[in-house]
Ligand SMILES: Nc1ncnc2c1ncn2[C@@H]1O[C@H](COP(=O)(O)OP(=O)(O)OP(=O)(O)O)[C@@H](O)[C@H]1O
């Protein structure tokens with residue numbers, strides 16, 4: 093089942109140099125993808141296009157068969173797609189728990205025990221209750237990254253985009269996180285797209301894609 | 312709902328910027344509260360003053376007009392006399408009136424005070440009379456005799472410039488020749504209360520009038536008005552007060568034999584009449600009435616309207632000043648608030664970018680920022696208005712307290728000035744009227760005044776701040792609308 097599909101996608105920041113050049117690719121649910129490529133090749137750009145944070149210069153992106161340029165982007169970002177940013181993008185004046193709760197609120201989660209859900213989610217990525225009630229500024233880089241992961245998972249989106257998700261983590265934790273993401277793909281039928289430089293990720297994802305001179309290629 | 316929760320969290324966690332905004336709004340609220348209270352209190356004072364201030368009207372001969380008149384008209388001219396004054400006063404438009412009679416007299420029995428450069432301190436009648444003096448300069452007498460139909464209009468005694476120090480005040484109902492003389496005159500001639508002195512009309516030294524001294528007054532000058540007219544008449548120490556019946560008698564004994572119009576006028580020039588009108592708007596009607604009753608058309612009407620307006624100038628200036636201060640505060644305040652809000656929003660670009668990236672809609676973000684501003688404004692408004700109300704109330708109370716206590720001591724001393732008698736019902740003039748009103752209805756009036764103002768002020772300040780907040784909100788909205796989440800996030804990294 094194809095959840096995300098890019099047709100003839102091209103993108104350029106300055107309308108001169110094409111960062112993405114005529115990309116055609118589709119992503120399925122239940123699969124964990126890994127996108128690799130040299131620094132500066134446009135991986136983050138590609139991800140922000142998928143997240144609806146930017147729009148293609150030409151071409152279309154379809155989510156579940158709908159052109160996302162014609163969808164309500166706010167609802168798309170808050171419900172359908174979860175993004176773990178390379179630089180976390182957490183709100184520094186809130187605690188870890190509040191960051192997760194806010195995302196749940198924005199996605200209009202009506203669950204009664206949101207707080208409990210958020211805490212157990214944080215626990216799952218390795219943030220205990222004491223740390224969950226600390227402001228994110230007082231957490232380490234790796235802990236902040238986990239909070240970002242918990243936030244992306246909190247509203248149960250069908251697609252999760254993870255940018256350099258393991259860059260700040262040690263081998264063991266990296267393994268844990270990749271494990272969690274893989275299980276989400278296999279058990280919960282989600283579409284996971286991980287951007288990484290790590291060999292461990294390369295060896296453990298279901299499908300590897302390379303971004304090179306504006307094109308996405310398998311192997 | 313979560314938006315409100317988030318707004319509260321944001322205020323609590325980032326209290327620095329909330330406090331900054333709060334202090335600014337507080338200051339604006341306090342200063343607009345104070346200036347508004349001052350403005351509305353002074354406006355109320357002005358209104359009550361105008362309402363209570365008596366409109367005093369008198370008639371003066373239009374000499375230029377009379378000079379140009381034909382001889383027939385001059386001969387037909389009839390000057391204002393006491394009976395006409397009484398008739399004019401007998402009108403529903405007139406709430407009160409008084410007239411003064413003045414005559415200059417001479418005496419061989421006593422010596423007048425005659426240093427040449429002397430300070431003149433008397434009511435305004437004397438100053439106006441200056442025009443008339445040259446006509447009778449050759450034979451003017453040494454003493455100025457003045458009588459008031461109602462002595463409670465005798466300003467010098469009311470305001471304390473003159474004071475009875477011995478004996479008692481005159482009695483207008485008495486047919487005796489009474490007088491009160493100055494301290495200087497009594498000392499120079501060794502006169503005490505009960506002594507009699509003979510005076511005569513300057514042009515008729517044969518007929519003398521035997522006056523009894525009933526009182527001696529002291530006078531302290533508090534006014535730097537110098538007269539450069541030579542002559543003993545102008546010496547304030549030679550001012551003698553007597554009763555109406557005495558002067559009437561002297562004037563009727565010495566009718567003007569001259570056929571010439573001017574002489575006749577100057578003979579009656581000693582009569583001045585003032586009418587206190589009950590209605591400010593009735594001036595023209597009153598003049599028509601007076602003309603119908605026989606007032607010569609060569610008289611023109613003089614009022615104290617300008618004087619009233621002049622005396623209101625300081626308080627009006629306060630009112631205007633506080634208004635301009637208020638406007639300035641609001642303009643500066645609006646600029647500062649908007650500036651601070653813009654800086655706040657620029658500072659929060661990243662936060663806004665994150666919120667947009669995780670799918671919060673522009674509308675919700677604006678809602679959150681607006682509610683933050685409203686909560687902060689509301690809290691600081693409540694604080695600011697309370698401080699402003701308390702302090703402005705204190706200031707106003709203090710101001711009024713001072714005025715009232717000075718009034719209370721006034722009333723007592725007026726009675727003292729007249730020799731301790733209270734046979735005159737003291738009429739309050741000038742600004743005392745307003746205070747009188749305050750006094751009569753006791754301090755309640757003051758409280759009411761302040762409270763009612765505060766309510767109006769409160770609503771006004773509140774409205775103003777609301778408008779300011781809404782304006783700054785619109786500006787923030789226009790800023791946020793320009794933000795695209797990816798751009799904000801990328802700029803930050
Ligand atoms: N807002 C922008 N305007 C112009 N050029 C940009 C902008 N953002 C990124 N670029 C450029 O586009 C290219 C791709 O950037 P991108 O961040 O997608 O790289 P990346 O593959 O994620 O690199 P890394 O592995 O280091 O994260 C880079 O050359 C970068 O300089």
Ligand SMILES: [Mg+2]
Nearest residue numbers: 135136178255
């Ligand atoms: Mg990147």
